[in-house]
Amino acid sequence: MTAWTWRFEKADGTEVQPAVQPEEFTTQGDAESWIGEHWKALLEGGADQVRLFEENAEIYGPMNLHADAA
Secondary structure (H helix, E strand, O other), rough: OOEEEEEOOOOOEEOOOOOOOOEEOOOHHHHHHHHHHHHHHHHHOOOOOEEEEOOOEEEEEEEEOOOOOO
């Protein structure tokens, strides 16, 4: 079974522990729905951006969590 995971980072790419612990995701849609629900808490907890991985392959990122980012 494919695992989808998020990497939580500061603006400089340094990995940080998430303020909300993610579950294991079996689909990209589930992972994206979760980030959509929790991005504010993650931002408040110190994460500036996230990257989405399928197994060990980066799918996209960094995705900025700041709402005012262009």
